[in-house]
Amino acid sequence: MVSARTLPMGERAFLVEVDGLDEVLAVHGALAASRPDGVTDLVPAARTVLVRVDPRVLPVASAKSWALRAAAGASLGDAAEGPLVELDIAYDGADVEHTAALLGIDADEFVRRHAAARWRVAFTGFAPGFGYLVSDDWPYDVPRRESPRTRVPAGSVGLAGRFSGAYPRDTPGGWQLIGTTRAPLFDADAASPALLTPGARVRFRPRTAGRIAPLPSPRSGDLADAGRSAPDRPVSARSGDFDESGAAQDDGREVDAATRPRTAALRILEPGLLATVQDLGRAGAASIGVAVSGALDRAALRTANRLLGNPEGAAAIEVTMGGLRAVADADLWFAVTGAWGPVRLDGRDVDPFEAHAWPAGAELHVDWFAHGARAYLAVRGGIDVPTALGSRATDLLAGLGPAALRTGDRVHVGTPASTPIPVAPPQSWGAPHDDELELDLAPGPRADWFASGTALYDAVWTVTGDADRVGVRLGGPELVRARTGELPSEGMVPGALQVPPSGRPTILLADGPVTGGYPVIAVVTDASLDLVAQARPGTRIRFRHA
Known part of the structure; x- marks a missing residue:
């Protein structure tokens, strides 16, 4: 028991x-x-x-x-005994000598003990496929680096605290790096995407005795490059990135799977500040380190699709702060919802929240927004890009799904459903309120870590410039802790208000990490999350109890 x-x-x-x-x-x-x-x-x-x-x-x-x-x-x-995974490893990490010295043993003994230990995956997080490994045979508590690296290469094996782990993709990190592995740690197209799942047993298998020379750089098609595009090579559709073939005339990319028959398309002339493909996300994969992702303003996405007779979850283009220009390669229908700004078709103003014909060759301009932060450009038939774990959504933190759109990209459109375009808009609409928002909060697990139960609700908070799809950092008074020390990592959800040592909360959003080590004082309700999506830097926020 x-x-x-x-x-x-x-x-x-x-x-x-x-x-x-x-x-x-x-x-x-x-x-x-x-x-x-x-x-x-x-x-x-x-x-x-x-x-x-x-x-x-x-x-x-x-x-x-x-x-x-x-x-x-x-x-x-x-406790069920998980499958045994053997990871090849070259003990060629930059921190082997330093880490061994921290533990008071020589480097060869350090390598022997790490390879001899029987490890298991306690949990995953930080990045898709990143497993936190523990071992009863490993008694050491290894301090993190004082200054994290801005880039840790994919395949790096590291140590921090009681844990060992291997990085599935390039990412910043503060762990002590002790080696490298070629093992395919995460493949979104595989039946079991993560190699290391909670409960799995892990043995490190040295490629040769002792420490060896560094491994060569991975080939361009290896998993290490998944989720990143490079200007000098086509990207495999397996990686979830864009295929650059067939667009040499403008250096654009075909935003489509290589095997999918060609359909109608639109071409990106300017993406604006940020434009990504989003649907309703990929729920149910947090246990392998994959965030929900998807549209930040889900109501706006659903509305845009209903206006066109699409399924509510069809993929669309999420435009951040405006500035997108695109031209249709074939006759299309489109709708723009969410943030408020000028929308022009071949220089003629058209209304948002309505379905419009988009003739072939016509240029659509979603100009910079006066109100709100994110608009959704939906087309009849939906944006047709390869799926990753059942979703077409771009996850910027994890590198899943298609990369952010750029000039010259050719984006394919799916076959329209038989449902007709509605005669009238499905609901009333207007400019988002972005001067001051009232957000409902549900209880969080660590409210008792803070000295005042009312400070969060008494203050007026301000959205800072540090706001993206991962989270929104708030400016305001310091929330004083009643407890000191570090919180062991625990699961996170979109809307969680994490409070770092600065005392100023961050609202995690759809691309946020699935586990985290900062205490969560409260959680924005599901209904209020769509309001956060439209908050701009400078927006004032008040919280109230749900």
Whole structure:
């Protein structure tokens, strides 16, 4: 029997908190074995399991009762033994000598002990396919680097705290780097995308005895390059990036799968500040480190698609702050919703929130927005790009899905559904309110880490310039902690208000990390998240209890 308690994580999720990693693995196994309909994700972490729930299928209160019963029936000896994964490793990392010295042993002994240890995946996070490995044979607590690296190459193996881990893709990082592996750690097109999943057993297999020379750079088609485009080579469709073939005349990219028959398309003349392909995201993959992603203003996306007779979740182009110009290669229909600014077709003003014919050769200009931050350009038939884990959404943090659009990209359009274009708009519309917002907050799991229970609600907060699809950093008074020390990593959800040591919260958004180590004081409700999508730098925010 495992002792557990539940902690709220907003209105659609909660944490099951236990004493340590052994209990986490046992409880996670018990939850996975008895998972009812309506539980959309289970995300193990250092001392918690995040349970995400679809309240339309299963009430959260019922899910909590089920989780506590499952935890009470779990036993440390019953934790399922995961598959054995052998990772080749060259102990050629830049920090081998330094890390060995920190531990008071020589480098050869350090390598021997790391390779001899029997590791297991405690949880995943930070990036898709990044597994946090622990071992009873590894007694060391390795400090992180004082200054994180701005780029850690894909395949790097590192140490931090009690954990070992391997980076699936290039990313910043502060772990001590001890080696490299060629193993395909994450492949979005595979039946099991992540090589290292919670509970899996891991053995490191040195490529030769002791330390060896560094490995050569990966080939351009290797997984190390997945999710990044390069101007001097075509990118494999498997990577989820764009194929550059067939567009040499303007250095554009074909935003389409190589095997998909050619359909109608539009060509990007200027992407503006940022333009990405988004649908309703990829739910249910947080346990392997994959965020939900998708449109930040889901209501605007749904409206745009309804105006055109598309399924509500069809992919569209999310335009940030405006400035997009595109030309149709064939006769299309389009609608623009969300943020408010001039929309012109061949120089003629057209209304947002309406379906319009877009003749072949005509230029559409979604100008800079006067109100709001994100608009959605939908076309009848939907944007047709390759799927990654069941979604066409661009995840900028993880590098999943198509890359951000750029000048010259040719974006393909799907075959329109048989549903006709509606005669009238489906709802009233108007400019987003972006001067001051009131956001509803549901309880977070770590409100007791802060000295005042009302400070968050008494203050007027301001959206800073540090706002993107990952999160929105707020300016305002410092939220003073009542507890010191670090919080072990635990599962996160979109809308979570993480409070770093500065005391000023950040609202995590759709591309945010699936686990994090800053305490969450509260969570923006699902309905209010669409309002956050339209907040611009300088927007004032007040919070109220949901």
